[in-house]
Amino acid sequence: ADAVTFQLDWLPGGDKAPIYVCIDQGFCEQAGLDVTINGGRGSSEAVTKLATGVSDIGIADIGALMAARATENVPVTAVMSVFNKGPHAFYSLDGNGIETAEDVAGKEIATSPFTSSNVFLPLVLGEVGLSEDDIALTKADPGALGPMLMTGAVDGIIAWMTDVSRYTGQAEEVGKEIVVIPWSDAGLELYSASMIASDSFLAEKPDVARRFVEAYKKSIEFSIENPAEAAQSVANMVPELNAENVEGSLRDTLVLIDNEVTERDGLGVLLPERLAATWARVAEAQGLDASALDPETMVDRSFLPGTM
Amino acid sequence: MSTRNAIRHAATAPAVLPVATFIGLLILWELACRLFAIPSYVLPSPSRIMGGFGAVDAARWFAHVWSTFRVAMMGFLLSIVISLPIAIALARSEVFSRAVYPILVVIQSTPVVAIAPIIIVVMGAGDLPRVVITCLITFFPLVVSTTTGLLATPPELIELSRSLRAPVWREITQIRLPYAVPYIFSALKISVTLSVIGAVVAEFVAAEKGLGYFIQFSTSMFQIQQAWSGLVVLVLLSLSLFQAVNLIQRVFFPWSIARQSR
Amino acid sequence: MSTRNAIRHAATAPAVLPVATFIGLLILWELACRLFAIPSYVLPSPSRIMGGFGAVDAARWFAHVWSTFRVAMMGFLLSIVISLPIAIALARSEVFSRAVYPILVVIQSTPVVAIAPIIIVVMGAGDLPRVVITCLITFFPLVVSTTTGLLATPPELIELSRSLRAPVWREITQIRLPYAVPYIFSALKISVTLSVIGAVVAEFVAAEKGLGYFIQFSTSMFQIQQAWSGLVVLVLLSLSLFQAVNLIQRVFFPWSIARQSR
Amino acid sequence: MQTPPAISFQDLGQCFETRSGRIEALRGVEFDVVRHEFVAVLGPSGCGKSTLLRLIAGLLEPTSGRVEVFGSSVKEPRDDVGIVFQKPTLLPWATIEDNVCFPARHKRGRVGANERTRARDLLDMVGLKGFEKRLPNELSGGMQQRVGIARALFMRPDILLMDEPFSALDALTREEMGLELLRIWEAEPKTVLFITHSISEAVLLADRVIVMSARPGRVIEDIKVPLPRPRGLETSNAQVMNDFSAHLRSLLVAPRAA
Amino acid sequence: MQTPPAISFQDLGQCFETRSGRIEALRGVEFDVVRHEFVAVLGPSGCGKSTLLRLIAGLLEPTSGRVEVFGSSVKEPRDDVGIVFQKPTLLPWATIEDNVCFPARHKRGRVGANERTRARDLLDMVGLKGFEKRLPNELSGGMQQRVGIARALFMRPDILLMDEPFSALDALTREEMGLELLRIWEAEPKTVLFITHSISEAVLLADRVIVMSARPGRVIEDIKVPLPRPRGLETSNAQVMNDFSAHLRSLLVAPRAA
Ligand SMILES: Nc1ncnc2c1ncn2[C@@H]1O[C@H](COP(=O)(O)OP(=O)(O)OP(=O)(O)O)[C@@H](O)[C@H]1O
Ligand SMILES: Nc1ncnc2c1ncn2[C@@H]1O[C@H](COP(=O)(O)OP(=O)(O)OP(=O)(O)O)[C@@H](O)[C@H]1O
């Protein structure tokens, strides 16, 4: 079997289910692949590890790859989309008076210091006619956001769609109900988590890469159809996780993978227009020169099965 | 016989009081959690934390503890091995000291997270980068304290050594180092707890197991009780290592422990 | 006059050598980056890092430095204020020492990230949690070293004090503390660099400015040169604080610096 | 007697427990020192003289028997006792003058201008004029010892305990300091317990001489000095003195020979 | 003379620079010590005797003039010189026996069985039998001083420098130790420079006595002791000795009175 090192952009969890499904359900083995999973600590770190050849292929926010390509020209290329929507959202509690994105005006909102959500915040506020000056923003450790919301220290928080079930659980413990406002509903249309690979891997082992992408895609489809089994696969491989929790976050995550955009464009597809729109948003949000990168140069769609 | 007695005495006598304090604090904590109905994702009560231990089985716990312990110890020992010669050189040579001290401060004050990518790229993903990170976090107190200790030797004893025309390294091993022992142990106590912190930080940056990884992982998965149970184990590990250093000092360097004078 | 001279002498004389070392290392670094064509996202060359300074304007730099400096200093001073009485109590009372030392070790070895949620929930997201985090990271070396120093006083001098029937606090302030000064400064040197690390860690946990925030933020935006320029400033800040502690010792406690004997 | 003795030992014994066994330092020591008496203690090295002094000073608790000062049992150090330690025991970071003033600073927290003057006078008296601002490590052994003497006199103690105060001094300085001590003792009467190895010094200075045996230390002679006061340098040559010295000498030789 | 003197001072001067000004400790010191001579140095406290000794030992560099040992200028400590320091200077963590063996351990890294025996013999000789395994802080002042003497003799040095070695000893122990020293000196001839404050001790032990003036220290008398060898306790009572002592005494008093 061919060895492949797979790079996560964060710690294992329900949102990373497909790669565990791939191994645990035998899709990788069937494709003649021997996959090792490398834990990650953020998208930028994952990009660096791919660029330096520590890993072959992996998952990271495409915005991070865009920034990295624009500033450092890293030898990493996107091959497939995984989340075709941004995962960012406002969370609030029922009764805090936040029902839509417009309602955050004048409220206290907490976010974690280094999440990619922060760069998109001005854009989503702009979509609803607000600016950052209209909200009181505090930055605190991600672990503190839930407690801050539940204890009433803030009116709302910025977090990802992948955590709906967890925040719901926290709210239940104090007898409250959660309100989630995805930014995609407020007009922020973009790709986020994507499969990216090091250029040398793609150039030297195109066949392995192609087989891997295919097996991965199969795993995503399996996860969509059998979330409970997929969750069990994760729990099998990561004893610190229990299947119930994993299933909750996997179900939250599937919304970003399998939705109306997928229906329209197909699973894993990186459409040039949406890609260009994503880059425009990223460039605007991070203050990068929009002409510094042609997003088409950083994708290679030839590895996605069925497109060629 | 006498050494064994010393070990037994040193090991048992001081255990009662801290244990009592701990039990008292645990009870207070449990009561506070119940009385003020503190949500468990802010601060779980001890009884709920106990539940967190069931999250993974004993073998897995052992693997986490062993991984952290191994990295902490290797980093700690490496930093001892590195610090001693550096401290000796710093104490011996004013020039070396001026040239090298600032570099040590630079290394000490560089946040590990900022240079983690290089460390990992250069050293791969095995134990090595973690041991190096631990060592980077641990070595500075050892260097500073040992240097201070080496220089604090009474001048009369240095004159004695000089008058005997002993080789310099014997002046260091037979006079300066014994004199520096209280300083060195004071630094070892600091460094041994830092070595656990260092291993944890290293696991935050790059690891798939270990108590730091377990805690961070559990936190990011919102498994707060599980995270706290990891924290409890971590703290116990740290305490044991600290007490081990204490014990070593009591048994092998009893003269270096200043007695209470009243 | 004499104090001013001492300051001038202490400040200028030792500066040449470390500066020379640094310039040498910078040149090596630049050469290595060029010769081995190290990608700048792994390790940018000094010349490229210089470019990173232009990323934000001087006022913004100042705001970041000031924020980190302020938190580091407040945490450092707070930990001095806290450590001294604790160290005195630990040195005075065997019982207190046994009961409290383990608790201090627990506090020291708890990774800040693990308890960040409580700290933030309890203290909000202002300067307070950051100062507290810095203090938590800084206080332990001070406590351990000061305690060791207080207990290292020669017994003859303690007898002198007892024979004078002085109040205990004068025994501490006039005999034990002066004797502990070398130990205390050795700990201050460790703690002052830890205080910068502490402020940086605190900024990772809760902040919108400061050098730690800037570095982490730049890294997460893949602005590697910018991150490194932040790192350079951070390290310079740390070095200056370290040298400031050194200078204070040289000027105000010259007798506490053991002279090189050869 | 109505008024209690200044110092009184009752069947005093002292043992030290050490890693390698116990040492019996003193056994059945029993004698009194009357108020304003000047008593010299002689005895072989290691016989427990310093231990005796630390017991009176309240720095050590007797393992058996009693030590009383002015009729009350010694439980802790007293204000009215001044000590010259066998080692100089100076604060290395303080100037000589500050070392002499240290008792005032340490007991009361401040040093008055009068006290500074007194310290300088005492330093002058012990022959250290001009060294007020030096540090202890800039002084010779004998000079450090003299600082210790000045410090003990500084607080005008009722009882002065002196542990071989003149041992590091040359003969001349020693005699000068001895006569100076007598002058002070006559001007401001105080009880003095004076440990020395010099028979002639003991005879020159003391009202009474106590001779101790080798370890475990016991009192083997307690004898009044039959010389009139005031005494001066000429006393040292007197025939009485020579005879008396010879007697003490024989005592000190005897126990060892036995 | 063909063979160079064991020790030779040539117009030696020594100044110390301190925070609060310079101190002139020695000025124009000039004398020789012949091989195997036993020379005693007398002088007032603080006159520079210890400084003189540290100059010979190579622990200090003269600020002017020269110090020679066996004809070569002293640049650093020498192997053939043994020193008894004025303070005992023992290693607090080592037993008494280990302290005596320390020169061997420190110079060569190991201590042979013979050497341990020698250390125990020396301890026996200085009256410390039974204290081999104790720690320095369990000993009295005089006992510590004797450990220092045993340590200096341990390496059988050619030149023995002794800085008030017997100052903390009682008269009897002092005489015993002095005679023991003479015995060793006669059995294994060596050059001895012996600083003391006791005129009678100087006269009893030395071939020659050097008398120094108060600071800055100069040689004011350099005189042979007119007593035959071997000497013993009876010597101390001899008439010659008394007269000679009186002469030295007058010398020591004179400069101060002037
Ligand atoms: N802290 C101690 N621990 C153990 N033994 C001690 C201690 N202090 C003194 N001794 C022992 O007690 C005995 C008497 O000691 P002390 O210091 O009183 O003698 P001394 O008469 O003052 O002698 P010297 O004239 O030599 O100073 C000695 O044998 C000594 O070994
Ligand atoms: N390290 C030093 N720094 C400054 N001055 C010093 C130093 N060592 C000695 N002196 C001075 O030199 C002079 C001679 O000192 P030294 O110790 O040689 O005297 P000494 O003859 O041995 O006296 P004693 O008999 O009291 O031991 C003294 O006045 C002393 O103050």
Ligand SMILES: [Mg+2]
């Ligand atoms: Mg004594």
Ligand SMILES: [Mg+2]
């Ligand atoms: Mg001297």
